[in-house]
Amino acid sequence: MDGPATSGTLRAFSNLPDPRGCNVIHKLHDILVISVCAVICGADGWVDVELYGKSKLSWLRTFLDLPHGIPSHDTFGRVFAKLHPDAFEQCFNAWVGAIAQSAGGRLIAIDGKAIRRSFEHAWARNNMTHMVSAFVDAHRMVFGQVAVDDKSNEIEAIPRLLGLLDIQDATVTIDAAGCQTQIARQIVDAGGNYVLSVKENQPRTRLRLVRRCTRRSGSCWTKRSWAA
Numbered sequence: 001m002d003g004p005a006t007s008g009t010l011r012a013f014s015n016l017p018d019p020r021g022c023n024v025i026h027k028l029h030d031i032l033v034i035s036v037c038a039v040i041c042g043a044d045g046w047v048d049v050e051l052y053g054k055s056k057l058s059w060l061r062t063f064l065d066l067p068h069g070i071p072s073h074d075t076f077g078r079v080f081a082k083l084h085p086d087a088f089e090q091c092f093n094a095w096v097g098a099i100a101q102s103a104g105g106r107l108i109a110i111d112g113k114a115i116r117r118s119f120e121h122a123w124a125r126n127n128m129t130h131m132v133s134a135f136v137d138a139h140r141m142v143f144g145q146v147a148v149d150d151k152s153n154e155i156e157a158i159p160r161l162l163g164l165l166d167i168q169d170a171t172v173t174i175d176a177a178g179c180q181t182q183i184a185r186q187i188v189d190a191g192g193n194y195v196l197s198v199k200e201n202q203p204r205t206r207l208r209l210v211r212r213c214t215r216r217s218g219s220c221w222t223k224r225s226w227a228a
């Protein structure tokens with residue numbers, strides 16, 4: 001098995017309980033790795049996952065066991081239907097955190113967006129899905145997401161999202177919605193740095209920054225101590 005290629009994924013999911021009984025023919029870690037790789041490559045269902053596995057069989061066999069080849073799409077679906085969602089999420093977040101940690105001097109951009117066409121009818125636009133995401137610039141990938149009821153609840157979601165990430169020595173950027181003392185303190189306590197946008201919704205903080213900037217020439221950067 002090619003350790004460098006998949007060791008991080010296998011370690012992260014090694015403690016995930018196998019919900020199946022005896023007489024299984026496909027190993028759980030094979031199913032998980034194929035599924036994760038397939039989804040990253042754009043798979044949109046279990047049939048796509050099976051097709052991905054079959055098309056990449058020779059490559060997958062360089063680091064997976066696959067004693068009985070690629071599982072069927074029904075097998076993928078049954079296994080994931082039985083997995084404990086919280087346990088899987090915990091393992092998945094551990095894997096994502098390990099990948100993000102591999103990039104030193106990271107820049108993590110946190111922002112909230114409404115998912116396009118996440119409503120069934122045009123008159124239900126107000127019920128569209130809102131997500132707060134963490135984008136790691138070094139990998140050009142989103143490494144964490146938290147769903148919120150609407151844009152006004154981003155302040156509550158940002159601390160939960162930060163709690164899922166390893167932000168040691170990282171610089172976290174957040175727009176004006178996240179310019180909150182408790183959020184800044186959480187980042188600092190986790191060993192990170194931050195750049196927070198300040199707008200009219202924070203009049204006192206904005207006035208202090210304007211006064212500081214007017215006393216200096218050149219660019220003005222928000223520092224941790226100003227918001228903390």
